[in-house]
Amino acid sequence: MEDRDEVGELLARIGLRDAQAFETLYRRVAGRLMAVALRVMQDRAAAEDVLQEVFAALWNRADRAAPGQHRTLAWLCVVTRHRAIDLLRKRRPEEPLHWRGDDGEERVYDVPADDASPIDQLLALEGDAQLARCMGELEPEPRRALLLAFHDGLTHPEIAERMARPLGTVKAWTRRSLMRLKGCMEAVA
Incomplete structure (x- = not known):
């Protein structure tokens, strides 16, 4: 099994x-x-x-x-x-998850391995090659916004700031991307 x-x-x-x-x-x-x-x-x-x-x-x-x-x-x-x-x-x-220390260095609680x-x-x-395929079907910027949310744990405002995009756009990208992923994953299940 x-x-x-x-x-x-x-x-x-x-x-x-x-x-x-x-x-x-x-x-x-x-x-x-x-x-x-x-x-x-x-x-x-x-x-x-x-x-x-x-x-x-x-x-x-x-x-x-x-x-x-x-x-x-x-x-x-x-x-x-x-x-x-x-x-x-x-x-x-x-303390946010991402911040700049007194020495000017960027600090992160969720440090990439x-x-x-x-x-x-x-x-x-x-x-699960299916998830990789479904992620690959997303447009680059919405995919990046989704990864910043779920991989880096950033909030919508933090993603908007990092990507230099309007907050509403980031929210729409993440929501639509999740819906597309769900539909793509359920199509095989």
Whole structure:
């Protein structure tokens, strides 16, 4: 069975309160999710808190999946990353994720790794050439806006500033790009 099918099946069983499925899912994906949380939080204890919250939410809300929602390891990574960013913003509301230090150097909490980008890692992990093909169908600027939002964790105003585009344009690009990706991905599913 493929990882993506196995994760979806385990999550469905967790929705039925199957503790063995929960334990199996934890053993299979906790390390990967911890790496995602640690990358954002830059603090092991805080990353462990994120992981605990993600798994608690999975146990408490696994039965509330939207109909037709494909829950895969990639989905779990995105959920973990978003939860980490939420906690980081709550803990340091006075510090943005990107800022310029006193020495003039640009600082980032979510520092890019020397290895493949997270989207590349997820593509390799999931073996999902379909997502790569669908991303390739997007126009360059909307694709860049989407990657800045989901890869770099930038807000719409931050993307608009970085790309020197109007805020409304950036919002439209990300929304339309997500809708096109969803349609493209569902066409194969």
